[in-house]
Amino acid sequence: MGQGEKEGEREALALHCCYSQGLPATCHAIQGLEKLGTKQRNSAKKATQKTIETRFPGERLHTLDSLQDGGSVLRFISNQKRRAVVCRDMHPHLLAESTQFIPSKENEEVGTLEVSGYVRGRPLSVNGLLHIPGLGDFQMTQITAPPDPHPVKARLHRPPAVMDTGEEREGMAEEIKVVAVADPAKQESLDREVELDPMEGEQTWPTEEELAGAVSRLQTPPTGQPLRPSEARRVPRGTSDYQAAWIVADSEDEDEEEGSEGEEVPVDDESEMDTESVTYGDTEKYDAQFDMEAEEQQFELLRAERENAMFPDEVDTPQDTPARIRFQKYRGVKSFRTSPWHPRENLPRDYAKIFQFENFSRTKKRVLSQEDNEAALPGWYVTVQVKDVLKPQAEALDPLSKPLVVFGLLEHENKMSVVHFVLRRCDGSSAPVKSKERLVFHCGLRRFSASPVFSQHTTGDKQKYERFFPREGVCVATVFAPIGYPPQPVLVFKPVLDTHQLLAVGTLYKVDPDRVVCKRIVLSGHPFKIHKRSAVIRYMFFNRGMSSTIQ
Known part of the structure; x- marks a missing residue:
């Protein structure tokens, strides 16, 4: 942001994101004041200080136009109290100063990525997992400690004349020490989900014949009029034939409207609809490429949101669909707050793939208190060897132009x-x-x-x-x-x-x-007669079978 310029949308968004993520201690400096006159210099400094005060109350603005100003800023930074960022400090992390990709002998497209930098936060264990933003989670093979390129105390015994000679590089190679080597028996696994065992559950999963029989029975409603095989319905993307048979062909069906964006397809269509093609036009040619269908969808979504705010959870009973089919996923309860509901009841099959803690707070306390005697301590300059990294992924990394921070994961975090x-x-x-x-x-x-x-x-x-x-x-x-x-x-x-x-x-x-x-729904109707302890409501049900279903 220039001198005296007001905070724009991009600057406000960047500052808001930084605030929400958590900021460490900050230092504010301004450059270019010496090129302005005395009056303009004071007004520019006051305007910048006012902008800083809105987001950083009590912070001081420093000038940075000379070597003396630079020394003052460095002294201020060195004496400034550090502000902890809990989310960052609870993980071991390092800012990569250099990266090197070493392809494997079997396959040159996969190899080991060496990341060098200073360890910060918690100690870095070689048996844990390493997260590289944008690439994913990886295992480590070993951690080495090369010579510190920026030591706090310079080595007086090393003469400057031999700093760039081959003998010096050989001496540095000899000084590389192995801090820790991964133990396959103790190393964290990259498995993210539990392997599903269909014989382990309490309830037997239906066979293919039973599912096919259920579909054929559902295709013949109680009225005796079978559905047309090619009847088009709006179904979520990726819905199977069995799931599509349970979806009521009603555009106002609130039960399935929360799914992914759907499209009109026949029920017996075997395409899996895994992809969706969306074309965006140039903003400069908005009128020429106006998408009426997208605007109508946005309008319908806005109208549904307003209707939900005015009449929360209210649903009209359809006249052409039996209530036992329309509300088959719901149950009648006397009180939403006091009625019992077992948390393990009717769980989806995907719940068998996830992990669950017996006591999450106790597990967190145990994980944060763990110590590894062979871990790389904070402050060490180390080189981490990350295995099974793809060559295109490694080539996309450039610590010099784009800062790279790698994080060590705690137990169970993958x-x-x-x-x-x-x-x-x-x-x-x-x-x-x-x-x-x-x-x-x-x-x-x-x-x-x-x-x-x-x-x-x-x-x-x-x-x-x-x-x-x-x-x-x-x-x-x-x-x-x-x-x-x-x-x-x-x-x-x-x-x-x-x-x-x-x-x-x-x-x-x-x-x-x-x-x-x-998910709660409230059946709506028109009050006909209101008594002290009861009321007669019209247009809530349209036949006796509907009213006896909802109890």
Whole structure:
């Protein structure tokens, strides 16, 4: 930002993201004041100081136009008290000063990546996993300690005349020491999910014949009129034939509207619809390439959000669909707060693939208190050898032009589970956000995309499902994600065209697959007669069979 310039959108977004992620101690400096006159110099310095005061109260602005100013800034930085960033300091990490890729003898496209730098945070264990942002999780083979290129105390016995000779390089090679070598028996596994065993569950999974019989029975409704085989329905992307048979062909069906974006396909279509083609036009030719269908979808989404805010959870009973089919996934309860609900009831099959803690708080305390006697301590200059790295991935890394920070993972942090985040929407986001919409999460040291389920942040054994991300207050977003230990800051972005828009900020709440999120619906009707203890409601049910189903 230039002298006297006001804070723009990009600067405000960058500062807001830095604030939400957590900032260490800061130092503020300004350059170019000597080129201005005395009056302009004072006004520019006051304007910059005012801008800093809005976000960094009490911070001092330094000038940096001469060597004396540089010395003053360095003395200020050296005497400044460090401000801890908990999420960063609880993990071992190092800022890469150099990287080197060594291809393997069997396959030149895969090899070992050597990353050199100073260890910060916690001690780095060779038996743990290493996370490289943008690449993923990797195992380490060994950690070595080469000579420190920037020692605090220079070696007086080393003459300057031989600093660049071959003898000196040979001496440095001899000084490389092996700090630790990975032990296959103790090394963390890269497995993210539990291998599914169909014979281990309490309930026998249906066979293919039973599933086919269920589909044939469901295709013949009680009215006796079978469905047409080529009847088009709106189904979520990736839905199987068996799942599609359970979806009611109703455009106003709120039960399936939270799924992924669907498209009109026949029920017997065997295509898996794994990909989706989206074309974005040039913003300068907006009128010529106006997408009416996309605008209509956005309008319908906005109308649904407003309707949900005015009439929360209210659903009209369809006249052409029996209530036992329309509401087959729901149960009648007397009280949402006091009615019992077992957290292990009717779990999806994917729950067998995730990890769960018996006591998450106790596990976190144990993991953070672990010590490895063979780990590289903070402050050491080390070279970490990362195995099984692809050559294109290694070539994309350039520590000189783009800083690279690698993180050591704590125990279980590469395992998948049900993770909950407490989020609050940013002021600049105005577009409606539906549950299960694809979003991008920046959580601590990780970045991933997921389709969160929103729910209320309340106490109790059940939390109410939110169809849309509320514009005010906080809510809980639940996703399948790698395990993390709080506190960790979270930034949520919404993909918009070819960029990402900051949607919400928050923190990691907990890792708990037993947190029950219930979707509530309230059947609506027109009051006909109201008595002291009862009422007669019209247009809630349209035949006797419907009313006897919902009890």
